[in-house]
Amino acid sequence: MKREARLLLKKAIDSLILSIDHFNCCQDTGRAEAVLILLDHSFEMLLKASIVERGGDITDKDQPSQKIGFDKCLRIGLDGGDVQFLAEEQVLALQALNGQRDAAQHFLTEVSEHLLYVMAQTGLTLFREILLKVFEIDLCEYLPARVLPVSTIAPTHISAMFENEIEEVRRLFQPGKRRRTEGRARLRSLAILNNALEGRENQPSERELGRIGSALAAGHSWEEVFPGVAAIEFTTTGYGPALEIHWTQKEGVPIQAVPEGTAGASVVAVRRVNELDFYNLSLTNLRQKVGLTQPKCLAVIWFSDLQFDPDCFKTIRIEKTEHKRYSQKAIQRIRQVIEDHDLDEMWEEYKRRPSPTH
Numbered sequence: 587m588k589r590e591a592r593l594l595l596k597k598a599i600d601s602l603i604l605s606i607d608h609f610n611c612c613q614d615t616g617r618a619e620a621v622l623i624l625l626d627h628s629f630e631m632l633l634k635a636s637i638v639e640r641g642g643d644i645t646d647k648d649q650p651s652q653k654i655g656f657d658k659c660l661r662i663g664l665d666g667g668d669v670q671f672l673a674e675e676q677v678l679a680l681q682a683l684n685g686q687r688d689a690a691q692h693f694l695t696e697v698s699e700h701l702l703y704v705m706a707q708t709g710l711t712l713f714r715e716i717l718l719k720v721f722e723i724d725l726c727e728y729l730p731a732r733v734l735p736v737s738t739i740a741p742t743h744i745s746a747m748f749e750n751e752i753e754e755v756r757r758l759f760q761p762g763k764r765r766r767t768e769g770r771a772r773l774r775s776l777a778i779l780n781n782a783l784e785g786r787e788n789q790p791s792e793r794e795l796g797r798i799g800s801a802l803a804a805g806h807s808w809e810e811v812f813p814g815v816a817a818i819e820f821t822t823t824g825y826g827p828a829l830e831i832h833w834t835q836k837e838g839v840p841i842q843a844v845p846e847g848t849a850g851a852s853v854v855a856v857r858r859v860n861e862l863d864f865y866n867l868s869l870t871n872l873r874q875k876v877g878l879t880q881p882k883c884l885a886v887i888w889f890s891d892l893q894f895d896p897d898c899f900k901t902i903r904i905e906k907t908e909h910k911r912y913s914q915k916a917i918q919r920i921r922q923v924i925e926d927h928d929l930d931e932m933w934e935e936y937k938r939r940p941s942p943t944h
Contacts, residue, residue: 587721591639595721598631599728602713609706609735618697619690625709626656626687629680632713633659636720642669656684671720678818679708679833682782689778689789696771700747701779704820706735708833748815751776752808759803770795776812783814865900865911872912876920882929883920885936890923892916 587595605624608617634644634653642662646652654662660680663672672680683705689695697705714725751772758769770792777790777798790798801811809816820833867875873883886892893899898916902909923932 588639591635591721594631594635594638595717598628598635598713601625601628601631602709603729606706606710606735609702618702621702621706622683622687622690622697625706626683628713629683629709630656630659632716633663636671636716637662637666637669639720640666640669640671642666656680671716675833676712676715678783679712682779683709685778685782685789686775689774693774693789694771695774695778696768697775698747698751698772700750701775703735704747708820710735748776748808748812752802755799756802759799766796766799769799773799776815780812780814783818865902865913867912867914867916869910869912872916872920875917876924878920882933885933886920886923886929888936888939889927889932890919892919895919 601624605621605628608620608624611617633656637644637659644653644659646654646658660672660677662669664670664674664677686695686697686701686705690697710725717723717725755769755773755776758765758772773795774790777795781790798811802808818833869880869883873880876883876886878886892912893910898913898919900911900913902911
């Protein structure tokens with residue numbers, strides 16, 4: 587192992603042990619903040635150690651006297667050529683952790699015991715995976731046997747965790763309660779998680795938290811209010827010291843890398859922030875853009891299975907009405923299909939299809 591990587595790795599493991607130590611402590615004074623700050627620091631050191639070990643450079647090219655930050659480490663780990671060692675789902679979880687740390691260190695946030703456990707156990711899982719992949723080292727070699735986040739109320743599903751939290755937020759935002767400040771602090775950790783999953787780096791504003799709280803108090807479901815969270819799920823495997831929590835996107839919901847330099851954006855996003863902005867074409871708009879009649883446009887859509895491509899098509903429900911919407915990428919896709927295949931042959935095949943679809 588390279589000397590610099592070894593020193594960074596030691597710092598990473600020290601912070602990880604201290605983070606779990608604070609999680610399991612018997613008093614709550616500063617507990618959540620200590621867990622998140624130390625856990626976040628452990629990963630920044632681990633990411634830098636991994637980049638160095640794989641031959642990468644952690645020097646900030648714009649400020650040679652400085653080292654790169656957390657987001658740049660994630661980007662190199664995800665898309666750094668031979669240095670690459672992270673999967674998109676892992677980046678999502680680390681973005682969420684970094685956002686929670688930012689709020690804990692710089693402002694007011696109230697992290698529930700459920701969410702704190704998820705972050706701690708997810709962190710231990712990810713640390714073990716990265717350490718094994720990059721350094722071929724089992725984390726157990728470095729940790730005392732007792733080092734494990736322990737909780738008597740560990741959640742079994744992300745929906746159950748959010749439902750519990752939302753009920754408490756609704757109670758705090760009810761008229762006459764005079765507890766909206768407390769409600770916003772509780773909402774902040776949930777909004778940060780949702781923003782991280784949607785690829786938004788910014789912290790939620792007070793106005794945004796007030797709007798979210800009012801929507802929840804009015805009866806909107808948490809899936810409507812937090813679409814990024816609704817697009818992922820976590821699974822647990824093993825038990826005891828071998829317990830692992832993995833974050834995955836639900837089927838049909840893509841994870842996309844966000845171009846570097848995009849203002850206010852983090853490294854990856856699990857879904858589009860505003861789907862109507864992304865899927866902004868009706869069938870009429872689409873067929874006008876590609877210069878086809880509606881029937882022949884439908885023929886090309888059917889022939890190319892375009893409605894099975896989540897980058898091109900989505901059915902969006904608004905209240906009780908379903909709307910079939912297409913993205914700008916659908917224009918390019920249809921033009922390419924027309925260029926590669928004979929339009930008249932596609933039309934004839936479409937007319938012979940077993941059962942008409944739309």
